[in-house]
Amino acid sequence: MSNDPVDPAVTRHALDLEWLDRSIAGLRQAAPEMSAHRVLSQGQQIVVVALVLLVVGAAILDLILALQILVAVATLWYAATLVYRLVLVRRGLRGKELIRISDADALAVRASELPIYSVLIPAYREPDVIAKIIDSVSALDYPADKLDVRLLLEADDAETIAAARAGVAATISPSISIVLVPPADPRTKPKACNFGLQSATGDLVTIFDAEDRPEPLQLRRAVVALDRLGDGYACVQARLGYFNATQNLITRWFTIEYGTWFRFMLPGLVSLGAPIPLGGTSNHFRTGLLRALEAWDPYNVTEDADLGIRLARLGYSVGVLDSITEEEANSDFVNWIKQRSRWYKGYFQTWLVHMRRPVAVHRELGWRGALGLHLFVLGTPLTALMNPVFWALAIAWYLKEPEGVALLFPPAVYYFALACFMIGNAAVIYVNLLTTRVINKPTLLGAALLVPGYWVMMSVAAVKAAYQLVFNPSYWEKTSHGLDLAPSSGLVVVKA
Numbered sequence: 001m002s003n004d005p006v007d008p009a010v011t012r013h014a015l016d017l018e019w020l021d022r023s024i025a026g027l028r029q030a031a032p033e034m035s036a037h038r039v040l041s042q043g044q045q046i047v048v049v050a051l052v053l054l055v056v057g058a059a060i061l062d063l064i065l066a067l068q069i070l071v072a073v074a075t076l077w078y079a080a081t082l083v084y085r086l087v088l089v090r091r092g093l094r095g096k097e098l099i100r101i102s103d104a105d106a107l108a109v110r111a112s113e114l115p116i117y118s119v120l121i122p123a124y125r126e127p128d129v130i131a132k133i134i135d136s137v138s139a140l141d142y143p144a145d146k147l148d149v150r151l152l153l154e155a156d157d158a159e160t161i162a163a164a165r166a167g168v169a170a171t172i173s174p175s176i177s178i179v180l181v182p183p184a185d186p187r188t189k190p191k192a193c194n195f196g197l198q199s200a201t202g203d204l205v206t207i208f209d210a211e212d213r214p215e216p217l218q219l220r221r222a223v224v225a226l227d228r229l230g231d232g233y234a235c236v237q238a239r240l241g242y243f244n245a246t247q248n249l250i251t252r253w254f255t256i257e258y259g260t261w262f263r264f265m266l267p268g269l270v271s272l273g274a275p276i277p278l279g280g281t282s283n284h285f286r287t288g289l290l291r292a293l294e295a296w297d298p299y300n301v302t303e304d305a306d307l308g309i310r311l312a313r314l315g316y317s318v319g320v321l322d323s324i325t326e327e328e329a330n331s332d333f334v335n336w337i338k339q340r341s342r343w344y345k346g347y348f349q350t351w352l353v354h355m356r357r358p359v360a361v362h363r364e365l366g367w368r369g370a371l372g373l374h375l376f377v378l379g380t381p382l383t384a385l386m387n388p389v390f391w392a393l394a395i396a397w398y399l400k401e402p403e404g405v406a407l408l409f410p411p412a413v414y415y416f417a418l419a420c421f422m423i424g425n426a427a428v429i430y431v432n433l434l435t436t437r438v439i440n441k442p443t444l445l446g447a448a449l450l451v452p453g454y455w456v457m458m459s460v461a462a463v464k465a466a467y468q469l470v471f472n473p474s475y476w477e478k479t480s481h482g483l484d485l486a487p488s489s490g491l492v493v494v495k496a
Helices: 008-030 042-062 061-091 104-106 130-137 158-171 191-198 218-230 249-271 285-292 303-313 333-354 357-402 402-407 410-436 442-449 452-469
Strands: 117-123 149-155 176-181 204-207 233-242 283-286 316-326
Touching: 008 191, 042 061, 061 117, 061 249, 061 357, 061 410, 104 191, 117 130, 117 191, 117 218, 117 402, 130 149, 130 158, 130 176, 149 191, 149 402, 158 176, 158 410, 158 442, 191 285, 191 303, 191 357, 204 218, 204 285, 218 233, 218 283, 218 316, 233 249, 233 333, 249 316, 249 357, 249 410, 249 442, 249 452, 283 285, 303 316, 303 333, 303 357, 333 452, 357 402, 357 452
Parallel strands: 117 149, 117 204, 149 176, 233 316
Antiparallel strands: 204 283, 233 283
């Protein structure tokens, strides 16, 4: 037996490679049908080919009838998604499903009784904002000796690593450490989070993005909430908002959308017993359960939404915590399109993954959950993708009233589609106005009335998402942060 000393660097490298392999392949090996490492399963490929042949065959037999059927189906889909969202708003408006933990209850837990809390902060090419999240985490009202904060940085991202080291040194906090993630494909946030989770020491774990500003009592509120809810709840999702809401029109629209999403939509889904597509940050998990599930899918670019559906299929519940994390709203058109197209692509991925076994998913989710999967998870990007087609038809009709357009809409379909168009658009604008009132942002009223411009942006992003889904499904398109401080904007950033 050799008595040569073991080189710690060699041991560390071997452990990193083991963690990296599990971070990338853990879910794919444990439950391959749940992994987005391929876009379509063999069965789905057969179904797609069969549907294409069916549509082509129908078009050959009677083109007009085939198109009329497609238009009728699309109109019914629009109506269903619209009604579903309005139901969510109505139920979410009651506020009964929001989990509220008072300041007194959050502070009543003695430091000795608080669990160790791991905070994962993935960051890539974020040298300008990494110091902000270090400051924000340092401001959390949680005992330093109970915090396990991990900055997850790509090992070849020298600038961010240097900025993070400087920030950590400035805090003199033993609870913040830097974890270098070995560079490997796929270069995604969930892969980095999986890597950081391998060595996390907390009983609970959450994720913050590099630009986040979590409410100081959020971890304490999550501890109390999960304790009260019991083991049937795997996660509580905090609400997200924006600190630069009034920077420009895009940030105003984005803020209204997030207000609707986290104040109405997610609580509405909870009330209906539908799965919750989690947000990418401020979701608080039980660490042991997360590890048992192989955590996040590194091939899904909305790993959070996918995990929410997976938890629901396994019988776990998710709550919405009334605690706000402020983020930076994207203020640049191109940057916004990059971010939104990634989200839409991920929603398409999530729906396709969970529809590989349609009988099983409907049995596991029940009819209420299945409606949420179809009308909310798939419906969100699909309606945005379909909108340009119907806008083009509407514009063509109002300009020249071509006979071809009229043939696509028999009277029954035409009047139903017209009702959807008139009532639906008015209802959505009304919901946006309602959101500005509920979140107490009257300065956003003008943007709420101009929201059709935002729908156009959504459709551009949806077209890009569909293209990337086919040709580059697991590509994580990086979006830039720190644009709220850009001197070229000429606008004053107001805390929202």
